[in-house]
Amino acid sequence: xxxQRIETYARLTLCIIAGVIYLMPLFWMVSTSxxxxxxxxxxxxxLFPSSPQLESYKSVLGLPSKEPALYINTFVYFKNSxxxxxxxxxxxxxxxxxxxxxxxxxxxxGQTAFLLFLLVSQMLPSVLLVIPLFVLFRILGLxxxxxxxxxxxxxLALPFAIIILRTSFLxxxxxLEEAGWIDGGSRLQVLWYIILPLVxxxxxxxxxxxxxxxxxxxxxxLSFLPKPEMQPVSLGIFxxxxxxxxxxxxxxxxxxxxxxxxxxxxxxxxxEFVSGLTTGSVK
Amino acid sequence: MNSLSAKNPFLKTxxxxxxxxxAPYLFILPSMLFLGAILGFPILYSVVISFQKxxxxxxxxxxxxxxxxxxxxxxxxxxxxxxxxxxxxIFTFFSILFQFTIGLGLAILLSKPFPLSNVxxxxxxxxxxxxxxxxxxxxxxxxxLDYGLVNFLLTSMRIVNQPIAWFFQSNTAMVAVIxxxxxxxxxxxxxxxxxxxxxxPEDVYEAATVDGANGWxxxxxxxxxxxxxxxxxxxxxxxxxxxxxxDIIWVMTKGGPGIGTxxxxxxxxxxxxxxxxxxxxxxxxxxxxxxxLGAAVLYLKFTLSEEEL
Numbered sequence: 202x203x204x205q206r207i208e209t210y211a212r213l214t215l216c217i218i219a220g221v222i223y224l225m226p227l228f229w230m231v232s233t234s235x236x237x238x239x240x241x242x243x244x245x246x247x248l249f250p251s252s253p254q255l256e257s258y259k260s261v262l263g264l265p266s267k268e269p270a271l272y273i274n275t276f277v278y279f280k281n282s283x284x285x286x287x288x289x290x291x292x293x294x295x296x297x298x299x300x301x302x303x304x305x306x307x308x309x310x311g312q313t314a315f316l317l318f319l320l321v322s323q324m325l326p327s328v329l330l331v332i333p334l335f336v337l338f339r340i341l342g343l344x345x346x347x348x349x350x351x352x353x354x355x356x357l358a359l360p361f362a363i364i365i366l367r368t369s370f371l372x373x374x375x376x377l378e379e380a381g382w383i384d385g386g387s388r389l390q391v392l393w394y395i396i397l398p399l400v401x402x403x404x405x406x407x408x409x410x411x412x413x414x415x416x417x418x419x420x421x422x423l424s425f426l427p428k429p430e431m432q433p434v435s436l437g438i439f440x441x442x443x444x445x446x447x448x449x450x451x452x453x454x455x456x457x458x459x460x461x462x463x464x465x466x467x468x469x470x471x472x473e474f475v476s477g478l479t480t481g482s483v484k
Numbered sequence: 485m486n487s488l489s490a491k492n493p494f495l496k497t498x499x500x501x502x503x504x505x506x507a508p509y510l511f512i513l514p515s516m517l518f519l520g521a522i523l524g525f526p527i528l529y530s531v532v533i534s535f536q537k538x539x540x541x542x543x544x545x546x547x548x549x550x551x552x553x554x555x556x557x558x559x560x561x562x563x564x565x566x567x568x569x570x571x572x573x574i575f576t577f578f579s580i581l582f583q584f585t586i587g588l589g590l591a592i593l594l595s596k597p598f599p600l601s602n603v604x605x606x607x608x609x610x611x612x613x614x615x616x617x618x619x620x621x622x623x624x625x626x627x628x629l630d631y632g633l634v635n636f637l638l639t640s641m642r643i644v645n646q647p648i649a650w651f652f653q654s655n656t657a658m659v660a661v662i663x664x665x666x667x668x669x670x671x672x673x674x675x676x677x678x679x680x681x682x683x684x685p686e687d688v689y690e691a692a693t694v695d696g697a698n699g700w701x702x703x704x705x706x707x708x709x710x711x712x713x714x715x716x717x718x719x720x721x722x723x724x725x726x727x728x729x730x731d732i733i734w735v736m737t738k739g740g741p742g743i744g745t746x747x748x749x750x751x752x753x754x755x756x757x758x759x760x761x762x763x764x765x766x767x768x769x770x771x772x773x774x775x776x777l778g779a780a781v782l783y784l785k786f787t788l789s790e791e792e793l
Contacts, residue, residue: 208596209596209598209599212593212596212598212601213598213599213600213601213604215593216590216593216594216598216600216601216604216608217604219589219590219593219608220604220607220608223607223608223611223667223670224607224610225633226611226619226622226623226626226667227610227611227614227622229622229625229626229633230618230622230625233625241631242630242631244631244636245636245640246631246633246636295514296514296515296518297515299510299511299512299514299515300511300512300514300515300516302511303507303508303509303511303512304512306508307507307508307511309505309508309509312508315512315516317784318519319519320784321780322519322523324721324724324725324776324780325523325527325776326727326728326730326749326772326776327728327730328728328730328749328752328753329527329530329728329749329752329769329772329773330522330523330526330527331753331756332526332530332533332752332756332762332765332766332769333525333526333527333529333530333533333766334522334526335756335757336529336533336538336543336762337525337526337529339543340546352522353522355518355522356518356519356522356523359515359518359519360519363515388507410613413613416615417613417614417615417616417617417618418615419615419616419617419730419731419734419735420730420731420753423734424757434615435615435617435731438617438618438621438735439617439735442621442624442735449625449628449631452621452625453621453622453625456618456621456622459615459617459618460614460615460618463612463613463614463615464610464613464614466613467606467609467610467612467613468606468610471605471606471609474612474613475609475675475679478672478675478676479675479676479679
């Protein structure tokens, strides 16, 4: 009994130490973003800002702020990311729902091959895709359009979305669907009115992951979107560190705002994300 | 309208027989076409480009000339390629070594429930989906010469006398990008290794306890052998995902100072989008693709030998 208790506390202690070290970069990001300028350059560094201020956030969001005005309009980056990520989510889910449905409800030749294809396509490095896609998009006249990034981001998000949704579909008993057919529904009607409402959690997880993929994507945007007014937040930060090397509070405020959707999503959807990743790779 | 076919089950089976066989293909068709166009085609196309003289001029004239293996020869005889390849191997090796070891330690810690274990798991995964550009920016600040937290800790603990100018020398710049990448990869390793550990049969451990095995013996003689396929899969996936890392390096160092942290992906990118030598860049892509394909095959062997998808 006592041994077990000691073990439990040892685990907890080690985990807390590991957690503190692991969280340090994120903590430092938020802490820096809240510091007044003099505390950023203070030695020894201040862990918790004594008088937290939101000036850097106001500056990033283009609100009136005590900080010197930025030359780049950071707000536009958020608008662009929202647009790109929303379209990517919509497109990825539209394509993923029927594919995941087929993988969970039918036995067909080539099923395993299709799953393998999905697994392997997740492994393709976007930096290798970007070169031929650049040439292709130029030929198709899609270079420097939102569509180019949306299409490429969807290709990154789709395999994982299908795998997550397939897992959710597999949990719905066949009997439920058959009952729908007996009542006279067609396959598509039953899918739409009976199955989809039941896999809401899976849809949300797949949707959010697709959204986050596009939200943080860097290489495609870097290569296909030369116009600053069309670029997403990932490029915004990249431009920012090039232009304002020592505005650490604003830089970290910008980073925090970009990171928030990812951290919040993980808090609420941890289980779904994890199950998608493990069915997709190890199990 | 539908009640008609429902009242006549014979009619329904008759009509839907061939339809039912085709249905799954119709459902996966949109995804297949999409992935084929945006992933499959580019891969094949980059093989084609790698045999062409493809530069800014040809990009506009759309009239590329075939040059055989010229791009491959040029790339292989370029000393930067050897440097980038070495850096890639160093970057990948040390990233995986630490990601995996730390990930395994944390997965073992989290393998038994304890108070707050779910909260701890959440905390240790919190960085998983954060865009790598953000991670790169945070570490750029942490490794800042004058005001960075890392230099402060190192000097105040008297590990170094002088603050280190991390991004001014290739060795230290490499250490910085590797550390950032380790942080980035820990959640991924924890998740996959946890899944493997949870799947281990409980009764084997109980039998070992009855036979008087201690914790270390159980780890060496039970956990390690049973986890072998999981470990193999995680290492292969880690290799695939680390060899292709681009964002974090591009944000932190752009491959510099000089070519101090140049890896294969940054070299390929530089050749295409800065030197506009798409042919040579594609040759590097194909080279990487072959390596990654080999790793993918090994990975599938590890996962598929045990159980079906």
